[in-house]
Amino acid sequence: MPDTPDDSRAEEWVSETGDVRPLLAPPVTPLGRPIRLGVLISGGGSTLANFLRCRGEGLLDAEFPLVIASRPDCGGLQIAKNAGIRAEVVSLKDFNSTDEFSERIFSLLREVQVDLVTLAGFLCLVRIPSDFANRVMNIHPGLIPSFCGKGLYGMKVHEAVLARGCKVSGCTVHFADNVYDHGPIIVQKAVPVLEGDTPQTLAARVFEAECQAYPEAIRLFANARLIVTGSCVRILEQPL
Ligand code: GRF
Numbered sequence: 001m002p003d004t005p006d007d008s009r010a011e012e013w014v015s016e017t018g019d020v021r022p023l024l025a026p027p028v029t030p031l032g033r034p035i036r037l038g039v040l041i042s043g044g045g046s047t048l049a050n051f052l053r054c055r056g057e058g059l060l061d062a063e064f065p066l067v068i069a070s071r072p073d074c075g076g077l078q079i080a081k082n083a084g085i086r087a088e089v090v091s092l093k094d095f096n097s098t099d100e101f102s103e104r105i106f107s108l109l110r111e112v113q114v115d116l117v118t119l120a121g122f123l124c125l126v127r128i129p130s131d132f133a134n135r136v137m138n139i140h141p142g143l144i145p146s147f148c149g150k151g152l153y154g155m156k157v158h159e160a161v162l163a164r165g166c167k168v169s170g171c172t173v174h175f176a177d178n179v180y181d182h183g184p185i186i187v188q189k190a191v192p193v194l195e196g197d198t199p200q201t202l203a204a205r206v207f208e209a210e211c212q213a214y215p216e217a218i219r220l221f222a223n224a225r226l227i228v229t230g231s232c233v234r235i236l237e238q239p240l
Contacts, residue, residue, distance in 0.1 A: 040122035045076020047120035148181035
């Protein structure tokens with residue numbers, strides 16, 4: 001599996017100062033309208049619930065044309081339903097391969113014309129097509145590149161952090177590529193690990209940080225403040 005998406009797009013955008021980047025994403029000018037988010041879930045949907053809370057509080061100017069769940073029993077499906085959001089279930093087991101599974105997911109996302117895909121507790125690997133390169137974000141409940149990768153998700157991350165005796169943990173929002181928890185890092189927030197922490201108390205503290213970090217990364221994307229250069233993201237003070 002390649003480390004980066006197949007990027008066959010020839011078109012590039014060059015700024016007055018000579019910055020060069022692919023034309024498609026992240027946006028080169030602020031969207032100036034609500035960002036259209038696709039949200040992919042596998043579990044309870046706490047990140048989706050946070051997005052909706054942020055929108056309600058005026059912290060996230062977003063529309064949610066589609067939620068995709070990888071299992072029919074995801075608690076997050078009820079959250080989508082309550083919010084009047086279209087939700088589809090796309091299960092890996094119904095497809096012959098990760099490629100076919102991914103094609104179905106991204107064809108649904110294309111149909112509804114999302115600006116950005118947010119992995120929100122989505123536990124399946126997807127193959128990201130070239131037109132979605134740097135248009136898929138993920139949040140990980142740890143400080144990448146520590147305690148991440150296949151099999152390290154949810155409570156397992158916090159258990160591993162405590163077992164190693166770490167003094168800080170946190171969360172990472174990054175652009176997803178075709179490797180678990182691997183693409184360019186956009187936002188990280190650290191939290192202390194406290195004496196007597198359990199995986200649950202640490203998870204709650206990290207989740208508070210997640211609730212700020214993910215909307216922040218989405219706002220930066222929508223406001224054309226992100227530039228991807230190789231494996232790094234630069235955050236601009238203002239759009240170019
Ligand atoms: C988030 O806390 C995030 O860290 C991780 O999944 C969690 C959301 O899961 N990627 P859930 O949908 O509430 O089960």
